[in-house]
Amino acid sequence: MGATIKHINIKGIDVPVVFEQDKSLPILNLQLVFANSGYIQDNKNSGLASISAKLLNEGTKKIGSTRFAEKLENSAISLQSNIGFETFVIELSSLKDVHEKALVLLKDLLKDPNYDKKVLEKIKTLQKGSLKRKENDYDYIASQNLKKILFKDSALENPSLGTEESLSKINLSDVKKFLTNALDINNLIIVVGGDFEYDEIISKIKKSLKVLNADSKNSSKEIKTVSQTQIKEIKKDTQQAYIYFGSPFNIDVKDQNVYMAKVASFILGGSGFGSRLMEEIRVKRGLAYSAYGYISMNKTYSYFTGYLQTKLESADEAKSLVETLVEEFVKNGVTKEELDSAKKFLLGSEPLRTETLSQRLNRAFTLFYRGLPQDYNKKELEKIESLKLEDLNNYIKSHKEINKLSFSIVRR
CATH class of the missing domain: 3.30.830.10 (Metalloenzyme, LuxS/M16 peptidase-like)
Incomplete structure (x- = not known):
């Protein structure tokens, strides 16, 4: 029901x-x-x-x-x-x-x-x-x-x-x-x-x-991601490098194009071994043990973030490659094969997200909390299914702020 x-x-x-x-x-x-x-x-x-x-x-x-x-x-x-x-x-x-x-x-x-x-x-x-x-x-x-x-x-x-x-x-x-x-x-x-x-x-x-108070309401305000690029390094006695990165991604959870951000995020770094970051950094070049990235969209803030774990000697090359891959992603967008693969997974895995009562309640709450209608996910899947390559790539190109990457690194 x-x-x-x-x-x-x-x-x-x-x-x-x-x-x-x-x-x-x-x-x-x-x-x-x-x-x-x-x-x-x-x-x-x-x-x-x-x-x-x-x-x-x-x-x-x-x-x-x-x-x-x-x-x-x-x-x-x-x-x-x-x-x-x-x-x-x-x-x-x-x-x-x-x-x-x-x-x-x-x-x-x-x-x-x-x-x-x-x-x-x-x-x-x-x-x-x-x-x-x-x-x-x-x-x-x-x-x-x-x-x-x-x-x-x-x-x-x-x-x-x-x-x-x-x-x-x-x-x-x-x-x-x-x-x-x-x-x-x-x-x-x-x-x-x-x-x-x-x-x-x-x-x-x-x-x-009825035992609770009814005196005041807490408020919040939008949090902006710092757009000035920075690198912070910490030296530790470690056998590998831990590289976390992030940048602004300007979007509101009620934005009509959130579905395109989800598809872009999935292709860039959220789909495991099928993602750009994992394929280029780990599979093809063997520079990292793991490589992920995703667009985080919340009510008060949004940003792009990801992380790598690399050999100490591969850290600098892997970091530079992240910058190059993100830049190329914004400039050239995705391929038809990547879009088709993302559609297949996102549409096919939908039933797994609503199997349990807890999952369904959490989804319903999230939609309400974000001010979205309860049939939002159904309509979003329909939008993803009909998403055209040109529209997605134009959308990706419009978010050049994602290139303003900052890095936090722990290594020896």
Whole structure:
């Protein structure tokens, strides 16, 4: 039947609901998505959103993390919080038989988070330990340094996990303030599916959510990718080079030509061994162990990015080849064979993207979140199927900003 978009009123606020009934399994699948409430709201407290989500995974103040976890485990209920750049998400799943207990536990958690100094210090210690281990994760280092180049002076410049210094400064009042502002009904989008009638399940969810505040709405603004090309190198005792690269790609998620950007991205670097980057850099020249690139399109930002892992002695040649390949891609476009191959894959793999309830709900949410109609994907596939080579190549040529490549490299 597919997902539908409805609205319910909670404390005078119309809250969007993405709903799909699925009778194939007796389950409840619920996500509370709080928009503009991810680490985009960290401000100067880098890592605050991540720490706050982890604290919400520590049960209630009344019974503590261990007993709360036992209650979940005894009924095979999953209740987890996580963050993205733009969103703070609370996920709840259970069998239908215990969904009422699951919703009561959700209500308890929202009403009484485990605001305890010892719990916070434990979380911070574990997060600092994770950051310590990442000192030898050269993919992480190269990736973070690239973001510092591309998104300078914006929220995306800072790592979602924070830094040891920023984590040390976070206190309990910071977490309370963050969660109070984030978990507000004004920011809420409900995503729910399972073996339920809409009215039946939504009335129960509504009872659990009345404990939330309805005071203010978080906002966001567009983040521009830095167009000035830069190279940042870090020397480490490594046996290979880690090369991350990126550049502006100016597009809005509601742009009518997004489908062409997807096809171009697939051909340039997103299709594995069939992509230009992989074929030219690894297959033909053997310069890299892996080579990928793609156009990332989000509500608040968009850019082209990719990465290579090469032998130390091949790093410079591989880097130069990336610049040449991207330049040639913009100048000459793609071949008919590449377009036909991309069409075949993108059209043929579509059923795999909507096999599960979770996949369908996530797609329906993404479309709603981006302000797109629910039949958007169907129409997009029709556009891809009828896409002409000349139109695609003209589109690619219009995005010369992709040539303004910056590089973040870790090597010896």
